[in-house]
Amino acid sequence: MKNVTDYYLEIDRASLWHPYTKHSALRDGFPVMTRGEGAFLFDSAGNRYVDAISSWWACNLGHSHPRLVRAIMGQAAKLQHSILGNLTHPCAAELAYRLVGLFPDRHRRTLFASDGASAVEAALRIAVQYRHNKGESGRYRFAAFEDAYHGDTLGAMAVGYLPSFHSAYRPLLFPVYQVKAPDCSGCPAEAAPETCGLQCFSSMERTVKEHAGELAAVIVEPLCQGAAGMRMYPAKYLRRLGELCKENGVLLIVDEIAMGFGRTGKMFAFEHAGIDPDIVCLGKSLSGGYLPISAAVVKEEIFETFTDEPDDHTFYHGHTFAGNPIAAAAAIECLNVYGEESIVEKAAHTGEVLAEHFEAFRGVPGVVNVRCLGMIAALDLTEKEGTTGADRARGVCLRALKKSILIRPLGATIYLMPPLITDNEVVAQTVRVLLETVAEA
Numbered sequence: 001m002k003n004v005t006d007y008y009l010e011i012d013r014a015s016l017w018h019p020y021t022k023h024s025a026l027r028d029g030f031p032v033m034t035r036g037e038g039a040f041l042f043d044s045a046g047n048r049y050v051d052a053i054s055s056w057w058a059c060n061l062g063h064s065h066p067r068l069v070r071a072i073m074g075q076a077a078k079l080q081h082s083i084l085g086n087l088t089h090p091c092a093a094e095l096a097y098r099l100v101g102l103f104p105d106r107h108r109r110t111l112f113a114s115d116g117a118s119a120v121e122a123a124l125r126i127a128v129q130y131r132h133n134k135g136e137s138g139r140y141r142f143a144a145f146e147d148a149y150h151g152d153t154l155g156a157m158a159v160g161y162l163p164s165f166h167s168a169y170r171p172l173l174f175p176v177y178q179v180k181a182p183d184c185s186g187c188p189a190e191a192a193p194e195t196c197g198l199q200c201f202s203s204m205e206r207t208v209k210e211h212a213g214e215l216a217a218v219i220v221e222p223l224c225q226g227a228a229g230m231r232m233y234p235a236k237y238l239r240r241l242g243e244l245c246k247e248n249g250v251l252l253i254v255d256e257i258a259m260g261f262g263r264t265g266k267m268f269a270f271e272h273a274g275i276d277p278d279i280v281c282l283g284k285s286l287s288g289g290y291l292p293i294s295a296a297v298v299k300e301e302i303f304e305t306f307t308d309e310p311d312d313h314t315f316y317h318g319h320t321f322a323g324n325p326i327a328a329a330a331a332i333e334c335l336n337v338y339g340e341e342s343i344v345e346k347a348a349h350t351g352e353v354l355a356e357h358f359e360a361f362r363g364v365p366g367v368v369n370v371r372c373l374g375m376i377a378a379l380d381l382t383e384k385e386g387t388t389g390a391d392r393a394r395g396v397c398l399r400a401l402k403k404s405i406l407i408r409p410l411g412a413t414i415y416l417m418p419p420l421i422t423d424n425e426v427v428a429q430t431v432r433v434l435l436e437t438v439a440e441a
Contacts, residue, residue: 005044008032031401036063039422041406049406050430052416057226057258058289061343062419067333068288075329084112084323091328098335099297102267104276107300111315112293112323116257116283117151119294120219123253123279124155125317126298127217130251133305133313141214143207143250145181149227150219150255150281159219162227164411177211179204181225182233185369185380193234200233201240208244217251217278222269223373226258229413230378232371235272242275251302257283257294262338262420264374265348278302288334293327347420350427351375354416357431366392367438375422377431378415381441388412392441399437405430414438 002010009029018026031043039062041049054060061068075091082089096110111126113119124142131139142159144150150160157166158173166173180203189199208218222238225231245252254277259269263285270277279302283294306315321327338344355372358379362370366384371377381389381396389412397409407414416430 005032008044038062038064039419039426047404049401049404050418050422050426052405052407052418052430054285054417054419055289056284057263057417058284060261060263060285060347060420061288061334061337062421065288065337065421067337068290068330071329071333072290072326075326079325081321081324081326083320085318089323089325089328091325091332092323095323095328095332095335096295098332099282099295103280103297105299109298109300109303111296111298112319112328113283113296114292114294114319114321114324115151116255116281116294117153117156118319119257119281119283119296120150120156120159120253120255121153122296122317123219123281123298124159124217126279126296126302126315127251127253129313129315130302130305131216139214139216141175141177141211141216143177143179143204143211143215143218145220145225145228146178147181147228147231148219148221148225150221151257160227165227177207177215179207181228181231182237183225183231184233185231185371196234196236198234198237198240201237204241205244208248208250212248212250215248215250217253218245219253219255221255222259223264223272224259224269224376227410229380229410230371230376230415232373232376232378235274238270238273239275242273242277245278251278253277253279253281255281257281261285261334262344262347262374263376263417265344265351266374267338267344286334287327287330288337290330291324291327292321293324293331343420347375350420350422350424353424354418354427354431357428358416360431360435361438364435364438366441375420376415376417378413379438381412381414381438384441387441396434396437396441399440400434403433403437405433405437407434 033041034044035042041051099110100106100108113122128140144159148160150156159176182200254270256268260282278299280297287293306313308314351374354377358377361367361379366382367379369380381392393409393412393414397407400407
């Protein structure tokens, strides 16, 4: 008789298509995760793993948070689903109201979607239709960073095109003005933070000024390009971008799906720059990572152009499960936990602890570009003894898993993004294990 692990691996191999997973990786099988608690996941054999990537950057409050679980169970017993087309329900209304209250100017509207890419798609369509509503139908183009990532739907791929992920779909994607991305670890001027003159901003400035008459919006990941390899850039770049967009009448869309809700040491990464973006995309940890829900939070002045009187400018866009009551209930309780337990402030301190321990990687042979931002720590591996940095990174992740640390590589980049509630001892131990594992690679 098969044990539980063998049974699930057998039916998995026969039936399941794993996202972002090579066929060659299927041969060896994976852990079968059966439960989570705090910063840890547990497999069917009872082994415990540090979830050092917050289950794809989503579970900021860790697993099985009792308050979130209670909120989900309580709402599931009352109202499981109700659409938002010409209807509302308490959880959607309250969550929308709570979200706009997190912004510098609460005169905004919240449009719910089901995942991050869906929120980005909504933001792009809003920007284009906004221009159309104003009689500026020639302004439908976008500017975005090179090597950006905004999701895997067609519009999101167009503004977040990564050749390693998306090359097969290139013929389907609309053209985008790609701007050279800022990256402090790869600064061509080799400038220190205190002497940085933002030479990297020239590409963005030139693009916006030359094409303002065509641009609906600029879209960026704030302070850190995640899938590109945790490329980090200073808040003053984002601040100047906000000024540039305002000066040229171009909307600024900030994709906070990965960076939002405390990951960078503030509730939203754009707060470091002191700006008030026109459209902000939220997702992942909006519900603590427990249920799929996302949102585009849009300034009121944009929303007001979507009237149907005298001409019909209604936004004919939506998703069946947008603002689902159970997911919204989880998100409301998530916001309660953030406020009542001072999660962002505590995470900022834990981020300092993470950065202090991560300093141990500086000077390690074959390691470059050690960098940290809030509760993100990253490094790049170089070629060593004929093995490429990317191959070394894959090997490190496989060996770390055997040592009960769950991480995934981004090319040659190794990174940690543990839940914000991870305690200092677990942070220290995770870094120690990673240091040991990198030294072996």
